Structure formats: C-alpha cells, structure tokens
Amino acid sequence: MGYLELLQIAEDENIEIIEMNLTGRNKGLYADNIIAIGSNIDTTIEKTCILAEELGHYYTSFSDIVDQTKIGNRKQERRARAWGYEQLVSIEKLVQASDEGIRNKYELAEYLGVTEEFLESTLKYYKEKYGICYKTKSCIVYFDPLWIYKSFE
Incomplete structure (x- = not known):
C-alpha cells in the first residue's frame, strides 16, 4: 500500500489532508477528520509512513493524545502506529x-x-x-x- 492508496482511504472516510508547517518534532497530526502532514517532509516514502500513522489515529484514537506523559495517550499512540505498521x-x-x-x-x-x-x-x-x-x-x-x-x- 502506497501514498495514493492511503490518500484514497482518507478520501473514502471524508478525511481532509493538508500540508502545513508543523513545529517541534511533529511530522503529522490528526484531529476532527483533518490530517496535517508537515510541509517540510521531502520524500513521498516518508509522507506515506506519516500518513499511515495518522490514519491509524483516525481508526484507533478517541481523544486528544498530544500529552504523551499520560499512559493512556501513549497506549493510543502505540495503537495508531501499529495500525500503520500492519497496513504498510x-x-x-x-x-x-x-x-x-x-x-x-x-x-x-x-x-x-x-x-x-x-x-x-x-x-x-x-x-x-x-x-x-x-x-x-x-x-x-x-x-x-x-x-x-x-x-x-
């Protein structure tokens, strides 16, 4: 599964994909059916990996998990990454x-x-x-x- 297939999944789920300048270590974010991908990511391959994880958040996360000091948020982050791993x-x-x-x-x-x-x-x-x-x-x-x-x- 590549970037175009992931974009199709997002489109089928009515998720908007936008590229924007993200600060800090974040290369992608998901919230309210919008996935933001860092505009400074150079390769489609890296964008594919980021998009897979962010789609994983759509399918597996249920709240704001930005604060990774909370164990429940770290578990949701792991589930989202696992979704991406198993897809790609x-x-x-x-x-x-x-x-x-x-x-x-x-x-x-x-x-x-x-x-x-x-x-x-x-x-x-x-x-x-x-x-x-x-x-x-x-x-x-x-x-x-x-x-x-x-x-x-």
Whole structure:
C-alpha cells in the first residue's frame, strides 16, 4: 500500500489532508477528520509512513493524545502506529518480499515503500507482539534478525 492508496482511504472516510508547517518534532497530526502532514517532509516514502500513522489515529484514537506523559495517550499512540505498521508492512508482505528475492533491509524498505526507520520500528513491534517469530501455513518469519524460513517438505 502506497501514498495514493492511503490518500484514497482518507478520501473514502471524508478525511481532509493538508500540508502545513508543523513545529517541534511533529511530522503529522490528526484531529476532527483533518490530517496535517508537515510541509517540510521531502520524500513521498516518508509522507506515506506519516500518513499511515495518522490514519491509524483516525481508526484507533478517541481523544486528544498530544500529552504523551499520560499512559493512556501513549497506549493510543502505540495503537495508531501499529495500525500503520500492519497496513504498510504486513507479515504477508514480508513473505512476498522474500519470495521476490529481497535479501536485506535496505532493499526491503524500498520494496515496501517505507523508510528504513519505519521498517525497523515495525519489526520491533512484531517481535513485541509475537515473540521472536511468527508461523504462517508455509513458513516461519523471524524478526530479529529478519529471516523467512520455508519448509520444503
């Protein structure tokens, strides 16, 4: 899923996307069916990662969570990021990339259309969620280091 597909999701949900100058560390914000993306973001790939997380807020958050000193707000932030991770870097996409011959994280990030930082965060999330690996019908996906084991029985 790329930037255009995420824009279509936003349009389908009647969410307005605007680019604007954001201050501080914020690269994106969601409130009241409006997603603001930092106008200083240079690449579409980074915009894709930011937009996925902000759509995650639309689907998973239910209040103002700007104050990250509150544990409930941090949990909502994590849920929003998880939504983005699972949309852009699903387990199925990891297996598909392996099938396509992708062999390192740089190639994988490029193949998936995400930043290397986003990919690393996603793998960390999956490791926290599933443990060291996740078993599908046809293979085992190890998260650290990333490795796809396929049984040829």
